[in-house]
Amino acid sequence: MPGAVWLAQRPPPLPAAVAVAPAPVAVSASGVAATSAATPDEPAAPIRIGLPTLGTDAPVVPVGVDERGEMAVPDDVRTVGWYRFGPVPGTAGSSVLAGHVDDRIQGRGAFYRLVELAPGDPVLVGSAGGSARRYLVVDVERVDKTRLPTAQLFARDGPPLLTLITCGGEFDRAAGHFRDNVVVHARPA
Amino acid sequence: MRRLTLALGGVLATVAALAAAPAAQAQETGTVYVVHGIPNTPVDVYVDGQRAIDDFAPGSSQGPLDLPSGSHQVALFAADASDGSGSPVLSANADLPAGANVTLVAHLSESGQPTITPFVNDVSAVPAGKARLVVRHTAAAPAVDVLAGGSPVISGLTNPNEKALEVPAGTVPAAVAAAGTTEPVIGPANLDLKEGTATFVHAIGSLQDKTLNLVPITVSNLHSAPSGVPSGAPSGAPSDPAVPGWLLVTAIAGLLVVGVSARRIRAGAGS
Numbered sequence: 212m213p214g215a216v217w218l219a220q221r222p223p224p225l226p227a228a229v230a231v232a233p234a235p236v237a238v239s240a241s242g243v244a245a246t247s248a249a250t251p252d253e254p255a256a257p258i259r260i261g262l263p264t265l266g267t268d269a270p271v272v273p274v275g276v277d278e279r280g281e282m283a284v285p286d287d288v289r290t291v292g293w294y295r296f297g298p299v300p301g302t303a304g305s306s307v308l309a310g311h312v313d314d315r316i317q318g319r320g321a322f323y324r325l326v327e328l329a330p331g332d333p334v335l336v337g338s339a340g341g342s343a344r345r346y347l348v349v350d351v352e353r354v355d356k357t358r359l360p361t362a363q364l365f366a367r368d369g370p371p372l373l374t375l376i377t378c379g380g381e382f383d384r385a386a387g388h389f390r391d392n393v394v395v396h397a398r399p400a
Numbered sequence: 401m402r403r404l405t406l407a408l409g410g411v412l413a414t415v416a417a418l419a420a421a422p423a424a425q426a427q428e429t430g431t432v433y434v435v436h437g438i439p440n441t442p443v444d445v446y447v448d449g450q451r452a453i454d455d456f457a458p459g460s461s462q463g464p465l466d467l468p469s470g471s472h473q474v475a476l477f478a479a480d481a482s483d484g485s486g487s488p489v490l491s492a493n494a495d496l497p498a499g500a501n502v503t504l505v506a507h508l509s510e511s512g513q514p515t516i517t518p519f520v521n522d523v524s525a526v527p528a529g530k531a532r533l534v535v536r537h538t539a540a541a542p543a544v545d546v547l548a549g550g551s552p553v554i555s556g557l558t559n560p561n562e563k564a565l566e567v568p569a570g571t572v573p574a575a576v577a578a579a580g581t582t583e584p585v586i587g588p589a590n591l592d593l594k595e596g597t598a599t600f601v602h603a604i605g606s607l608q609d610k611t612l613n614l615v616p617i618t619v620s621n622l623h624s625a626p627s628g629v630p631s632g633a634p635s636g637a638p639s640d641p642a643v644p645g646w647l648l649v650t651a652i653a654g655l656l657v658v659g660v661s662a663r664r665i666r667a668g669a670g671s
Contacts, residue, residue, distance in 0.1 A: 275569075275595075276529030281628040288634065296529065296569070296595040296623065309629045315637040322631070356628060365625035378632035387636040392629055 253340070254301035257293050260308060260321075260375075261335035261343070262328065269321035271308060271336075282376075284309045288320035297365055300336050300344050301399075304367040308336075309376040312389070322377035326351060326393045334373060334397045346373045346397035353379055353391045364394065373397040428498035433463030433521070437507035437538050437604030438514050439611040442479035443489060448472055455479050459604065461503075461617050469498035474516075476506060492516045503617065507538035507604055510559040517560040523598060523619050528626045531569045531593035534600045535576075536562040541607035543579035548572045550582065569595035576603055576612070586612045596623025 257271045274292035277283040285292045291310040298304040310322040328334075334346040354360075356378075364374050373396075380391030434445065436456050445453035453462055456479070472495075475488035490506060501521040509515050519536060526532050535546050537557045546554035546563075549572065554563045556579045575587035586603060593599055599618045605611035632638070 276626050277630075279628075280528055280626060281630050282626040284629065284631045286634050294626070307629075309631045311631050311634055313638040313640070314633045314635050315639050316635045318639050320631075359628060361625035361627060361629075367621075367623065376629045376631055378630075382633070382638050384637075387633075388630065389632040389638075392631070 254299040255338035255340060256295070257300050257306070257308065257336045257338055259335075259337035259343075260291055261337070262325075262332070263335065264329075264332045265324045265327060267321060267324065269310065282307070282309055284311055286311075288312075288314050288317045291321050294365065298367055298371065300338070300373060301371060303371055304369055305364060305372045305374045306336075307365055307374045307376060312377040312379060312393070320377065322375065322393075325375060325377045325395055326353070326379050328395050333400065334375070334395075336373065345400040347400045349396045349398055351393065351395050353393055355380075356388075356390060356392050359392050359394075371399060373399075428469045429466045430469050430496040430498060430500040430502065431464045431521075432467050432496065433461060433465070433503040433600075433617055435461045435503060435505040435507070435538070435602050435604070435615050435617070437505055437602060437615065439508075439605050439609065441489065441514075443476040443506075444479050444481060444484075446475045446477065446484040446488070449484060451484060459613050459615060461602075461615055463503070463617070464501075464619075467496055469496050469500070471495050474504070476516075490514055490516055494518065501619075503600060503602075505536065505538045505560075505602055505604075507560070507602075508540035508606055510540060510542065512540040512606060512608070515560070519562055519600075521598070521600060521619065522564060523622055525624045526596050526598065526622045527566060528624045529569060529595060530566045531595060532564060532566055532598035532622070533572075533591070533593060534562055534564045534598065536560075536600065536602045539603045539605050539607065539612055540609075541578075541585070541603075541612065544576050544585070544603065545579050545581070547575045547577055547582060547584070547588070550575075552577075552582075555579065567593060569593055574601075576614070586614055589614065591616070594618075594620070596621065598622055 256273055260271050261268045269289060269291050271291045271293050272285060273295035274283045275295055282294055288311040291308050294307040298306050300306040311320040312323055313319050328348050328351050330348050330350055332348040335343040337343045375395040377393050378389035379393040380389055382389050436458050439458050441458055443456050444451055445456055473493045475491035477484060477488050501523045503519045503521055505517050535554055537544060537559045543556045543558045545552040553565060557563055570593060572591045572593055573588045574591045575584035577584050597618050597620045599616055602615040604615055605613050
């Protein structure tokens with residue numbers, strides 16, 4: 212099946228020796244840090260995201276809506292956007308972070324390997340105060356873009372959740388975009 | 401002060417703080433706001449014969465208030481009146497449909513007569529990233545323009561009419577000027593138009609008496625989600641090789657077939 216071959220061409224996960232140590236202590240080079248006694252600051256706009264099991268660490272910037280009414284994902288594929296009209300991480304509802312998966316000119320995006328996350332994997336979200344807010348992945352799914360349940364994914368009430376979004380699945384060359392969104396749901400640890 | 405009795409017909413009505421509706425029934429209700437836009441006239445507001453708002457100050461608003469749907473009578477008495485007997489300053493009788501969201505504005509007409517005008521509040525969903533701004537001309541003044549950042553965004557608005565806009569969320573320095581001019585008669589004042597909200601701004605008072613002012617009411621939680629998350633390849637192509645996987649498999653299979661055929665030919669020729 213074309214989709215399966217496409218995935219097979221992507222690089223394998225990092226060997227275990229390079230993987231970041233598991234919780235409760237997880238530190239990455241650029242400062243998304245969590246200690247066993249981490250107490251997040253007052254909820255504030257996120258500025259970094261860490262995916263320790265993938266060795267991913269990326270800056271986060273607030274973003275809004277583009278001229279088509281879609282979330283304005285940062286053009287720089289190595290930067291992740293946080294939907295600024297939704298909840299700040301740590302408050303009620305779904306905080307949404309999205310990044311471009313890949314690009315012929317720029318190369319692989321910060322969320323290139325998002326689809327490799329597994330339930331239980333940690334996600335660290337840092338804000339300007341310094342200490343990180345820790346989440347655990349609940350599930351990872353691929354959804355046809357035309358059926359993305361945006362009202363749920365961008366809910367501003369209910370339990371505080373973290374939602375990570377990128378693209379995936381088959382690349383539709385005629386249309387110039389991927390067919391699916393990859394959606395990771397995470398809850399506070 | 402004019403005493404004016406209005407029959408507002410099939411449209412809506414007023415006000416407030418009645419005794420709690422019986423809990424047992426799923427009673428249908430409507431939502432009501434009230435704006436007091438008549439200068440120098442503090443009033444008490446009576447609904448269906450009961451005092452609902454005490455010492456309602458000009459230039460202020462009350463709400464949201466849930467009222468049972470149906471017909472109500474609202475009367476405005478001078479605030480120093482002891483009760484709801486005698487002649488009200490203004491009174492109105494109207495129907496409130498179930499599920500309606502309305503604002504009743506007590507204000508001066510263009511020529512300075514006290515009156516009550518009901519407005520339906522558009523509290524439908526606001527597109528993602530935007531805010532709804534509704535401006536209502538309920539002041540004793542001729543036609544006005546509404547300026548945002550010095551440029552007109554509404555032109556020629558007259559009493560007692562309204563105009564709605566959807567604008568990008570943010571803080572807007574807004575002003576009201578005589579139609580066709582840019583010299584503010586109200587403002588400029590910063591309007592904080594938060595994403596997913598509707599702000600209803602009532603221009604009230606009298607131009608002649610220099611009592612013009614704005615009374616804003618904001619309704620929140622009207623936001624919509626973005627329609628998608630385009631997070632693929634910004635340049636229109638991903639970084640991996642151009643040949644899709646299935647074509648690669650077919651090409652390899654084709655080479656194998658050619659290779660076998662070549663061997664057979666060589667074997668045949670050499671036998």
